[in-house]
Amino acid sequence: MLNFYKLMFFMTMMSGTLITISSYSWFSMWMGLEINLLSIIPLMSDSKNLYPAESALKYFITQALASNILLFAILSSLNLSESLSMSHDYLTLILNSALLTKMGAAPFHAWFPEVMEGLNWNNSLIMLTWQKIAPMVLLFYNCYFSMFFLIIILLSTVISGIMGLNQTSLRKIMAYSSINHISWMLASMLNSQSIWMFYFLVYSIISINIVWIFKKMEIFTLNQLYFSLNSSKLMKLFFLINFLSLGGLPPFLGFFPKWLVINNLLQNNFYLMGTLLIIFTLITLFFYLRITFTSLMINFSENLCLKSPTFSLSMVFFNFFALSGLLFCTMMFST
Known part of the structure; x- marks a missing residue:
């Protein structure tokens, strides 16, 4: 049963994000971010979390x-004259660094896996999806190609790959x-x-599917x-489809947005x-492939004594969408 205070703080958390992305002034954007922050802290201080106080x-x-x-x-930008272009560039760098810290991009990422490790799957899903919206929308106002953004993009790719190699916690794997x-x-x-x-x-649809499976089976490592995957062939199929789709392999839905990004970068001469x-x-x-191949072939066994999880219609529909989404997208966007 959902408590009233959880519903109230969840609604104010969403309203804080909506205030941020619909504001016309930087100060009201900052106010929306603060409303969002103060609303998610009580949601993180839940007894069902592993380390509620530490993560919060x-x-x-x-x-x-x-x-x-x-x-x-x-x-500082309000008191800055337009002639000081160098100082304006420095303030833009500081502003973007703060927004990148809020969303957890490398090298400002150290807090993100540690906070994720102490949360349950519901709060982890909020951290993975909804909490990324407001900082990213604010980045649109200052997002242009520069050496700073190139370094951030490359560091996020390299650090997430290297740090995710030796992880056994599913929450940290999802964070990286x-x-x-x-x-x-x-x-x-x-x-x-x-x-x-x-x-x-x-990305949000695929993350919802994966976290849904993890929450359904109550697994964290x-x-x-x-x-647990040996208890149901259908659950194993859903997991493999969504995890490979998260990696961006071509037969699945996760490949299509990466295809669009690569195509857009090449059209704008960002070859490097x-x-x-x-x-x-x-x-x-x-x-990704190491986890899926291990669960599919190496650790494969038939455990008839384990109780098979039950599937809801919505869960089957979401996973079917993740499986067949690439076919629909190529039919819609083909010329």
Whole structure:
């Protein structure tokens, strides 16, 4: 049963994000971010979380620091004359760094996996999807191709791949996967807002499917995953489809937004960025394939004593959409 305070703070959390993305002034955008922050802290302080106080405290300190830096950049820009172009560039750099810290992009990412480790799957899904919207929308106002954004995109791709290799916690794997997808979203928003929106929508659908499976089976580590997937062939099929789709393999829906991003980068002569994104994303794809192949072939067994999980109609529909989405998208966008 959903408590009233959870519903209230969840609604104010969403309203804070909506205030941020619909505001015309930087100060009201900052206010929306603060409403969003103060609303999610009570949701994180839940007894069902593994480390509720630790995760809430880490998240609050990091987000409060980023908000202070953001407010400093906003107030400094108000008192800045247009002739000081060098100072304006520095303030833009500070402003973008604060927003990147809020969304958890590398190298400002250290808080993100640690906070994710102490949360349950419901709160983890909020961190993976909804909490990324407001900082990314604010980045649109200052997002242009520069060496700073190129370094952020490459660091997010490389660090997420290397740090995700030796993880056994599913929540940390999802966190580093989110950092990898942040690099693709940053690359997509350099030229096209519609591609970013489509990428974020597809990533959210796939993340909902994967977190839904993990929550349904009550698993948090790889060992639990390998053991639990043997109880149901259909659940194993759903997991493999969504995890390979998260990696961006061609037969699945997750490949299509990456295809759009690469095509857009090449059309705008960003050949180096597109090539490096493809190469370094292979590191992330390696541990995706290692997890899926291990669960499919190496740790495969028939456990008839385990109770098979029940499936709802909505869960089957969402997974069917993730399976057949690439076919629908190619039919819609083909010319």
